[in-house]
Amino acid sequence: MASTPRTNAYFRSLYLQDPNFRALAARDPHFRAILKPNGQLDFTDPAAVKQLTKTLLEADFGLKIELPDDRLCPPVPNRHNYILWLKSLLDSSSYNDPGGKLSGLDIGTGASCIYPLLGCAQRPWSFIATDIDEESLEHARANVALNDLQSRIKVVAREQTDPLIPLDDLGVDRIDFLMTNPPFYQSEGEMLKSAAKKSRPPHSACTGAPVEMVCEGGEALFVARILEESLLLKGRVQWYTAMFGMISSLETMVDKIRERGIDNYAVTEFVQGNKTRRWALAWSFGPMRPSQDACRGIKATPWRKILPMIVETELTKFPIEQGVSDKGKSLSALVGGLDMISWEWDAELLRGTGRARENVWSRAWRRKRKREELAGDSAVSDKVERSEICVFGFSLAISVKMTEAVVECRWREGHDEAIYTSFCGFIKTRFQASI
The missing domain is CATH 3.40.50.150 (Vaccinia Virus protein VP39)
Structure with a gap:
């Protein structure tokens, strides 16, 4: 019919x-x-x-x-x-x-x-x-x-x-x-x-x-x-x-x-x-x-x-005159520089998805890796590198709205809200510093 x-x-x-x-x-x-x-x-x-x-x-x-x-x-x-x-x-x-x-x-x-x-x-x-x-x-x-x-x-x-x-x-x-x-x-x-x-x-x-x-x-x-x-x-x-x-x-x-x-x-x-x-x-x-x-x-x-926990957060905004494509590259490089299980960025869609084994952006993680390097503990370091257990999955996107662009984070995977909040804070601080 x-x-x-x-x-x-x-x-x-x-x-x-x-x-x-x-x-x-x-x-x-x-x-x-x-x-x-x-x-x-x-x-x-x-x-x-x-x-x-x-x-x-x-x-x-x-x-x-x-x-x-x-x-x-x-x-x-x-x-x-x-x-x-x-x-x-x-x-x-x-x-x-x-x-x-x-x-x-x-x-x-x-x-x-x-x-x-x-x-x-x-x-x-x-x-x-x-x-x-x-x-x-x-x-x-x-x-x-x-x-x-x-x-x-x-x-x-x-x-x-x-x-x-x-x-x-x-x-x-x-x-x-x-x-x-x-x-x-x-x-x-x-x-x-x-x-x-x-x-x-x-x-x-x-x-x-x-x-x-x-x-x-x-x-x-x-x-x-x-x-x-x-x-x-x-x-x-x-x-x-x-x-x-x-x-x-x-x-x-x-x-x-x-x-x-x-x-x-x-x-x-x-x-x-x-x-x-x-x-x-x-x-x-x-x-x-x-x-x-x-x-x-x-x-x-x-x-x-x-209501359950929030899973989508607006991180920051910037004028589109600053170059949306360039800011996308900066965002991709920022996350790509972290020790992620995976990170894929679509430059055309201005959207990326990543998975992390823990909060690898934190000072505690960096101090831990530094101690391992100084101690020459390659066995521990390699074990961390090989770990594929994801505790936090996310998406990042830049969406254009009128005269400004908005950076948004979506919590995709995991049980720890504190890790999601920490990641949002890290991206917001580092990305805003580059604007």
């Missing part, structure tokens, strides 16, 4: 504005049949909501889907936002070019199997999709087959008492990410009480069964179970992620991962119009750090306390 090329830019442009219902109706007779004469959609009608989901999936992603009447009908823009964030998280926490063949796990995939379908429509990913509800599993398998994705999406039945991350049960060594959109509520009573508190009817009809809406302990305890399993699996999953319906759950889980000494994590907020807000958390035991947009995606001041 869609004629626009489905590039990454195309997917990122989706749903920045509300869908044009009249345009959708002109392309899809099934949607036209449920649209009101005034061009509005009755969001309190489950059939209308279901058809909107089906129409958007086919129009924007080339996906076909069938949904039962008694299971959740997933809102496409909200689910798409989660996939977009995952792509940003994975792309920015790797030195490799984005868009590779990655493997993921969707815990609680539901009848729609929407996250694996959306992921496979946008990237050459593969998925394990799990659920405990037999009816949902039956429909999920049918939707995978409807899109001929059986070779990339494996739907797996689980029991309530099984581990949530079934790597060992399935004989899987590692995966790149896991995702989950767990049930919000701790009990059916809590779910009904929440609905009764609302002063108006819900904006959109909800057809979810209790198995999809309720779990013991609610969403926070569900994700806490994943956290406990992650402490055993660690790097066998690069990124553990979860979406929440309540920001209090996010705050609780950030406290828990900090208590367990996990320093590499990300938080974000998904906003769809003025009506729906969701929040997400990711954590990793690895050293690769995502971009600032991916890891610090909550802007509201009251929630700054749960």
Whole structure:
């Protein structure tokens, strides 16, 4: 149905504005049949909501889907936002070019199997999709087959008492990410009480069964179970992620991962119009750090306390009249003169990436090397030279903005914030001295 090329830019442009219902109706007779004469959609009608989901999936992603009447009908823009964030998280926490063949796990995939379908429509990913509800599993398998994705999406039945991350049960060594959109509520009573508190009817009809809406302990305890399993699996999953319906759950889980000494994590907020807000958390035991947009995606001041460490810093500025290309050469020479594991500078893009075995720019390092040289301790010196263990990875870039150029540093790899801060200070001081 869609004629626009489905590039990454195309997917990122989706749903920045509300869908044009009249345009959708002109392309899809099934949607036209449920649209009101005034061009509005009755969001309190489950059939209308279901058809909107089906129409958007086919129009924007080339996906076909069938949904039962008694299971959740997933809102496409909200689910798409989660996939977009995952792509940003994975792309920015790797030195490799984005868009590779990655493997993921969707815990609680539901009848729609929407996250694996959306992921496979946008990237050459593969998925394990799990659920405990037999009816949902039956429909999920049918939707995978409807899109001929059986070779990339494996739907797996689980029991309530099984581990949530079934790597060992399935004989899987590692995966790149896991995702989950767990049930919000701790009990059916809590779910009904929440609905009764609302002063108006819900904006959109909800057809979810209790198995999809309720779990013991609610969403926070569900994700806490994943956290406990992650402490055993660690790097066998690069990124553990979860979406929440309540920001209090996010705050609780950030406290828990900090208590367990996990320093590499990300938080974000998904906003769809003025009506729906969701929040997400990711954590990793690895050293690769995502971009600032991916890891610090909550802007509201009251929630700054749960944000992870800053990973992008503006170091200094200079007038472009001083020669951007020459300053790029100076910056490259400054870093190239250090005892790095690697340093590569692209003179055309004015951007470089480096990796260091420790803070080799510090006075302490220089004194250490001086002592080794004076003592003639070549064995120790050679051992340091041969070390390929990276404790700090970074990118430096010069970007031109109007009449000035800006030097920026991005923390790419490592766990020690003090090393990142020290490096930024070193580059800023030495580079400014050359201006």
